[in-house]
Amino acid sequence: xxxxxxxxxxxxxxTALEEGRHSAAGLKQAALDRIAALDGELNAVIRxxxxxxxxxxxxxxxxxxxxxxxxxxxxVPVLVKGLIGMAGVETDGASKILAGYRPPYDATAVxxxxxxxxxxxxxxxxxxxGMGSATVFSAHGACAxxxxxxxxxxxxxxxxxxxxxxxxxxxxxxxxxxxxxxxxAALCGVAGLKPSYGRVSRRGLFAFASSLDxxxxxxxxxxxxxxxxxxxxxxxxxxxxxxxxxxxxxxxxAPSELAGLTIGLPAAARGEGVDSEVIARLDAAVAFFExxxxxVREVELPHAELGxxxxxxxxxxxxxxxxxxxxxxxxxxxxxxVTSLGELYARSRSxxxxxxxxxxxxxxxxxxxxxxxxxxxxxxxxxxGLIARDFEAAFAQVDLILTPTSPTxxxxxxxxxxxxxxxxxxxxxxxPASLAGLPALSLPAGFTAAGLPVGLQLVAPAxxxxxxxxxxxxxxxxxxxxxxxxxGEEA
Amino acid sequence: MLERWxxxxxxxxxxxxxxxxxxxxxxxxxxxxxxxxxxxxxCLGLPGALPVFNLRVAEMAAALGxxxxxxxxxxxxxxxxxxxxxxxxxxxxxxxxxxxxCEHGALRFFVDGDEGxxxxxxxxxxxxxxMEEDAGKSVHDGGGGHSRVDLNRAGVPLLEVVSAPDxxxxxxxxxxxxxxxxxxxYLGISDGNMQxxxxxxxxxxxxRPRGERALGTxxxxxxxxxxxxxAKAITHEILRQAELLEEGGVVEQETRLYDSxxxxxxxxxxxxxxxxxxxxxxxxLPPLHLDAALLERARARLTExxxxxxxxxxxxxxxxxxxxRTLSNERGVAEYFEAAVQAFxxxxxxxxxxxxxxxxxxxxxxxxxxxxxxxxPDRLAELMALVEADTISSSAGKxxxxxxxxxxxxxxxxxxxxxxxxxSDSGALEAVVAQVIRDFxxxxxxxxxxxxxxxxFLMGQVMKASGGKANPKLASEALRQKLEEE
Ligand SMILES: [Zn+2]
Numbered sequence: 001x002x003x004x005x006x007x008x009x010x011x012x013x014x015t016a017l018e019e020g021r022h023s024a025a026g027l028k029q030a031a032l033d034r035i036a037a038l039d040g041e042l043n044a045v046i047r048x049x050x051x052x053x054x055x056x057x058x059x060x061x062x063x064x065x066x067x068x069x070x071x072x073x074x075x076v077p078v079l080v081k082g083l084i085g086m087a088g089v090e091t092d093g094a095s096k097i098l099a100g101y102r103p104p105y106d107a108t109a110v111x112x113x114x115x116x117x118x119x120x121x122x123x124x125x126x127x128x129x130g131m132g133s134a135t136v137f138s139a140h141g142a143c144a145x146x147x148x149x150x151x152x153x154x155x156x157x158x159x160x161x162x163x164x165x166x167x168x169x170x171x172x173x174x175x176x177x178x179x180x181x182x183x184x185a186a187l188c189g190v191a192g193l194k195p196s197y198g199r200v201s202r203r204g205l206f207a208f209a210s211s212l213d214x215x216x217x218x219x220x221x222x223x224x225x226x227x228x229x230x231x232x233x234x235x236x237x238x239x240x241x242x243x244x245x246x247x248x249x250x251x252x253x254a255p256s257e258l259a260g261l262t263i264g265l266p267a268a269a270r271g272e273g274v275d276s277e278v279i280a281r282l283d284a285a286v287a288f289f290e291x292x293x294x295x296v297r298e299v300e301l302p303h304a305e306l307g308x309x310x311x312x313x314x315x316x317x318x319x320x321x322x323x324x325x326x327x328x329x330x331x332x333x334x335x336x337x338v339t340s341l342g343e344l345y346a347r348s349r350s351x352x353x354x355x356x357x358x359x360x361x362x363x364x365x366x367x368x369x370x371x372x373x374x375x376x377x378x379x380x381x382x383x384x385g386l387i388a389r390d391f392e393a394a395f396a397q398v399d400l401i402l403t404p405t406s407p408t409x410x411x412x413x414x415x416x417x418x419x420x421x422x423x424x425x426x427x428x429x430x431x432p433a434s435l436a437g438l439p440a441l442s443l444p445a446g447f448t449a450a451g452l453p454v455g456l457q458l459v460a461p462a463x464x465x466x467x468x469x470x471x472x473x474x475x476x477x478x479x480x481x482x483x484x485x486x487x488g489e490e491a
Numbered sequence: 492m493l494e495r496w497x498x499x500x501x502x503x504x505x506x507x508x509x510x511x512x513x514x515x516x517x518x519x520x521x522x523x524x525x526x527x528x529x530x531x532x533x534c535l536g537l538p539g540a541l542p543v544f545n546l547r548v549a550e551m552a553a554a555l556g557x558x559x560x561x562x563x564x565x566x567x568x569x570x571x572x573x574x575x576x577x578x579x580x581x582x583x584x585x586x587x588x589x590x591x592x593c594e595h596g597a598l599r600f601f602v603d604g605d606e607g608x609x610x611x612x613x614x615x616x617x618x619x620x621x622m623e624e625d626a627g628k629s630v631h632d633g634g635g636g637h638s639r640v641d642l643n644r645a646g647v648p649l650l651e652v653v654s655a656p657d658x659x660x661x662x663x664x665x666x667x668x669x670x671x672x673x674x675x676x677y678l679g680i681s682d683g684n685m686q687x688x689x690x691x692x693x694x695x696x697x698x699r700p701r702g703e704r705a706l707g708t709x710x711x712x713x714x715x716x717x718x719x720x721x722a723k724a725i726t727h728e729i730l731r732q733a734e735l736l737e738e739g740g741v742v743e744q745e746t747r748l749y750d751s752x753x754x755x756x757x758x759x760x761x762x763x764x765x766x767x768x769x770x771x772x773x774x775x776l777p778p779l780h781l782d783a784a785l786l787e788r789a790r791a792r793l794t795e796x797x798x799x800x801x802x803x804x805x806x807x808x809x810x811x812x813x814x815x816r817t818l819s820n821e822r823g824v825a826e827y828f829e830a831a832v833q834a835f836x837x838x839x840x841x842x843x844x845x846x847x848x849x850x851x852x853x854x855x856x857x858x859x860x861x862x863x864x865x866x867x868p869d870r871l872a873e874l875m876a877l878v879e880a881d882t883i884s885s886s887a888g889k890x891x892x893x894x895x896x897x898x899x900x901x902x903x904x905x906x907x908x909x910x911x912x913x914x915s916d917s918g919a920l921e922a923v924v925a926q927v928i929r930d931f932x933x934x935x936x937x938x939x940x941x942x943x944x945x946x947x948f949l950m951g952q953v954m955k956a957s958g959g960k961a962n963p964k965l966a967s968e969a970l971r972q973k974l975e976e977e
Contacts, residue, residue: 084539085538085539091538093538098538101538103532103537103538103539104532104537105532105537105540107539202539202541203539203540203541204539204540205539206538206539207538207539207775209774210774210775211774237543238541238543239541239543240541240542240543240544240775240776240777241541241774241775241776241777317771318771318774320573320769321571321573321582321583321769321771323582324573324575324581324582324583325536325537325538325580325581325582326538327575327577327582329577329640330535330536330580330640331537341576341577345575365769368573368769368770368771369767369769370767370769373769373770373771377771
């Protein structure tokens with residue numbers, strides 16, 4: 001499927017719009033056409049939103065004709081993960097429990113994207129309600145990796161990653177709880193940023209684990225993440241956890257000089273379970289950074305290895321509570337023919353939730369129950385604190401921390417599916433930054449011999465997204481594998 | 492039976508706060524709106540909607556905590572209480588658990604004595620006060636076998652006030668609850684209206700052999716929504732447990748419901764079925780930090796509390812505890828009383844008598860607040876002074892009182908207008924007395940025959956003949972003298 005044709009970058013599209021060589025309506029239609037042509041195989045898009053896209057594109061074109069332009073996103077097609085609510089558009093989180101649900105309001109990120117002129121053309125596929133690492137647990141069926149349709153795109157934002165890799169749109173929004181933006185970005189050869197916790201409003205994002213969830217940008221190139229990130233970031237009076245802090249300037253996110261930078265490398269980055277070809281790409285990156293005058297040194301994150309265990313206590317605990325609202329009473333799926341309230345809950349929920357979600361609800365309910373709270377939830381909270389302190393200590397010595405994003409390249413879709421523990425280990429590198437609330441970037445770092453993309457992760461101190469984006473862009477500018485498209489029209 | 496068993500009672504009272512908007516969203520809290528008209532994505536629990544705390548609730552909670560002598564925490568934590576119910580939109584209630592806003596206070600309250608006993612003052616410890624959101628309401632009489640849900644109330648702010656098990660009788664429980672209602676109204680944080688559910692009470696009741704310190708197994712009686720039902724339900728529960736224990740049975744730890752129609756409590760769920768609420772810190776809400784400005788606003792609501800005020804009046808003015816309780820119950824009345832005492836040059840017992848006797852009777856008849864009465868305390872003080880100085884009789888005083896309501900005239904003007912000035916002139920009085928004795932010769936003879944009780948009748952005739960203006964003291968002296976003379 002891979003073809004050496006780079007998909008148009010955001011900058012190219014944006015310039016073309018500015019110069020009148022394209023219209024927003026034309027780009028919108030091209031995106032919808034490409035989805036129609038390719039998505040039968042990929043299944044990266046749950047539904048397109050042609051009416052809403054047409055209205056937004058028309059408004060953008062009208063602005064352009066008046067000589068007004070809202071910024072680099074004005075008129076650009078964007079896809080949004082199907083876990084982020086859009087007013088009046090059926091948004092089901094890829095779950096049967098929400099079938100037919102149309103939110104009455106837009107998520108803050110959606111409203112801000114459209115306020116920046118972006119044209120939302122559809123919703124992308126995902127693991128049900130954000131829970132999974134392979135975009136297999138979707139009520140709309142599994143999604144395929146554009147580099148090899150036999151393989152997984154990763155998850156849970158696998159649809160967004162696959163869609164931008166396949167060139168449906170130059171930009172997409174994903175959501176990340178334990179790695180759900182970064183891991184599929186790595187597996188699909190695109191860039192993805194999980195912002196700091198509290199950087200982007202969660203209002204309108206269907207909650208999975210509230211203390212970890214963040215919305216973030218995905219694009220073929222690191223540089224293209226910048227305007228998307230900047231458009232959605234910033235305080236929101238409707239989200240008490242969203243911080244009122246200045247949004248980084250575009251100039252601060254531009255490629256920077258790497259000399260003088262100190263990059264930390266934890267021993268686990270080359271440790272057991274990490275694929276040798278992934279280690280090879282990591283070594284190449286280390287060599288590159290050292291060649292530019294940056295210093296790469298080992299850092300210790302002694303509690304990071306407890307991250308996966310800690311995460312799979314805390315995230316299900318929060319999920320078990322967050323998903324209680326899906327009870328068949330006020331919206332979404334309601335079981336038929338029930339005779340009592342208890343039966344209504346039990347039947348609606350067992351018919352509506354898929355296997356992975358049920359597994360996590362049960363796990364979460366267990367770890368919060370009064371006899372086990374201290375042993376599991378209490379302990380996990382303490383471990384979370386230790387992990388955050390490890391990062392703090394490390395960032396006293398280094399500017400950024402480098403690891404693989406995923407220990408392996410994309411695996412075959414029939415692998416791991418029946419082995420939840422193996423699946424959970426796919427997030428071993430992404431989870432620690434999530435637990436610590438830190439911003440983390442996955443950037444394309446080359447390919448395996450079989451032609452599968454490999455991603456690397458950079459982690460920065462809280463609210464230092466600009467550092468990630470500028471270093472990531474500099475890395476990208478020096479290499480030629482970012483933005484390669486797996487599918488494309490022959491030149 | 493109760494000679495052997497001592498009741499031990501603790502109350503959990505939910506106070507609905509009188510904020511204009513809900514605790515975690517901007518929806519109105521007004522009572523009685525069409526079903527589900529005061530709702531938004533947040534209080535409907537729609538996916539993606541998040542709570543944002545209304546700081547006014549913390550201000551009110553802190554005010555109550557300060558009033559009850561609690562420690563008010565600078566930092567408190569929100570928790571989720573997880574359980575399923577159709578009228579609980581999110582499947583959990585946002586509440587406080589491990590670190591509530593207020594802890595460790597005390598409440599003083601009046602207790603009605605048994606027959607013949609005086610009203611007394613008692614005290615109970617407050618364990619904690621925490622903030623939480625209310626749930627919605629299920630409506631089961633919808634017809635067609637359907638139940639409906641009204642979420643207007645979902646997200647209305649509540650305080651839960653938890654007492655230590657310091658109460659020993661249904662009367663104490665009722666007294667505690669009345670005092671708490673009086674205080675929340677004093678502070679202006681709740682209307683305390685039990686019919687509309689602004690005050691709801693759960694009672695934990697257990698018995699132990701008298702003299703024993705250890706607590707017995709308790710049953711929780713839920714949803715008591717009037718002062719009368721609180722006392723009745725607790726009485727019923729005490730008797731039920733006493734009978735059970737007398738027969739050698741054991742009290743089960745359980746939750747019971749009070750059925751006011753049948754006047755009985757019955758099992759709602761047992762310990763085995765008890766809910767595990769799986770409390771954990773709410774990740775949508777950062778811990779709450781109270782800043783100095785908020786605490787200052789809370790402090791500005793404080794005032795001397797009703798029971799403390801009443802106790803002071805008993806000491807300062809020699810009021811009866813009963814009168815002091817009556818006068819202190821509502822802040823407006825208490826402040827009116829104090830203003831009347833200020834304006835009146837004489838003992839506080841006089842304004843107390845007038846306000847308890849006349850003012851509150853009038854308010855009761857009109858079902859009005861003291862502010863609506865139209866009688867400033869200084870005008871009442873002037874009227875009292877006229878009566879105390881014998882310028883007018885006390886019955887004339889009542890006429891003047893009635894005439895004072897709803898106008899701006901001074902009592903003196905009205906006395907003159909109505910011609911109510913007392914006749915103290917001895918010549919005029921003697922003439923009236925002589926006339927009455929002439930008009931009622933039989934009664935006069937009866938008196939002289941030794942039945943002195945008839946004097947009251949003759950006095951009544953004197954007052955009538957004088958148009959109520961005779962100075963009763965002088966007139967009765969003159970009457971007695973005249974009867975004895977002849
Ligand atoms: Zn609301």
